[in-house]
Structures are given as C-alpha cells and as structure tokens.
Amino acid sequence: MDTENLRSFLEVAAHGSFTVAAHRLNLAQSTISARIRGLEEQLGRKLFVRDSDGVTLTPAGRQFLPHASTITRTWEQSRQDIAVPDGYETLLRLTAPAYLWDSITSPWIDWMRAKRPNVALRLEGSFPDLAIDQMAEGLLDICILYLPRPHPGIVYETLAVDQVVLVQHRDQLGSWTNNYILMDWGLEFRVEHDRAFAGMVKPAISAGLVFIGLQHVLSQKAAAYLPLSAVSTHIQRGELRRVEDTPVFQ
16 A cells, blocks of 8 residues: 555545645645545545535545554654664664663673674664564564564574563562562463463463563562563562572573
C-alpha cells in the first residue's frame, strides 16, 4: 500500500476538502483524486462521499482512518530508524537490558567508537520476544537477551552464562507468592515456570523488563525471578534475599 496515497487520504479526511489537501501537499487536485481512487480500489470500499458541506468519510473511511494513521507513523518511524547519519558508512542497531550498561553495553560502545568510528550506533529498548521479531524483520542488528526463543535465520552466540533466580524483599511478610510479579523471560522460561509452579494462581502483575521488576520488588516488598547479575548487589546489601528451594533458570 502506497504511503503517499495514505497521506493524501489523511489530509482529505482532516480538512474535508480535496482542494485544501492538494494545496497542503503541493499537488494537483487531480493527483489527490487519483490517489484516493487507488486506495478505494485496493480496499474495495468507498472512503469519501461528497455533499453540500464538502467531503466526508463513509463508515468504511472512518473505520480505515486509524489504520492509515498508524501505518503512516510506522513508516516514518522506520525511515528514521534505518537512516544512516551523514558522515557514517552504516548504522548498527542494538538492544540490551539497561542493567548491563556498565558491564557490557558501555564498554562495547567505547570499543566500537575506537575500532569502527565510521559506524553509527542506535541503542534501543525492547521486550525479549518483540526483539526477536524485530531482528527477524531487519529492524535490529544485535540483541542481548536472556533465554531468547529460537527463530530461523537468526544466529545465536552465548555472551555470558547468568542465572535467573527467585528473590524477595527482606521485609516481605508471609509467602513470596502473596506478592509476586511474574517476569516474562520468553517462551522457554514461561513453560519451565508453569511446570515448576503448576498450582500457582496467575499473578496479577507481570513485566518484561528487569528495571520494572526490580523496582517493583524493592518498592512494594515483593518477589520476582530476576537475573543474578542484576540483584547480586542488592543481596549483598541485605535488601533482597534468595528464596530457598526454588528452581534456578539459565
């Protein structure tokens, strides 16, 4: 679907006029009309109707409006994401957990700037399963993830071996299951977690980012499965403690 046709549709919908849309896009009115006809042919539905007040959306047009807006925004964002800045040969896009900034991401950036100064870098934040999909779609180049799910065409290399352990706040009262946030470490973790805690009532709160889970545990005196590298300092300080006799994932 041509994004230029979508822009013309959005302008006509916003201003109720082919003439105004043509003026704003610096195009001939006949071009706007042709683009709208092209969209209508693709969709098989009439999008506008002319009346005494100008041009109004049909029910199908109103239904299509949010989709057209989303597609256009996504396309523009994609263009910005993959655009190589002036003065650089290429763009490398990376996502990694925020808590690994000091130990892995920041040193790697320093290394890249020293060894490959002609490569521009874009740092992203993403959920594990979404990051894999973005890799497969070519929207990311490198992902640092825990327990990534397999995907054809993606090469996996072990960067480090870490453990995902169950921790609880030192002041948590009663069973850790009474205030537990379920972390989403990908499909494999969910399967193993459900197998280990088959009788558990599904927690009301879940999260996919370490920062969110850790902050919730600290502020709400809760429990969660978190990477040992992310919680070891808090355990040493006595703020958190590991829950005994519970599975360890890695």
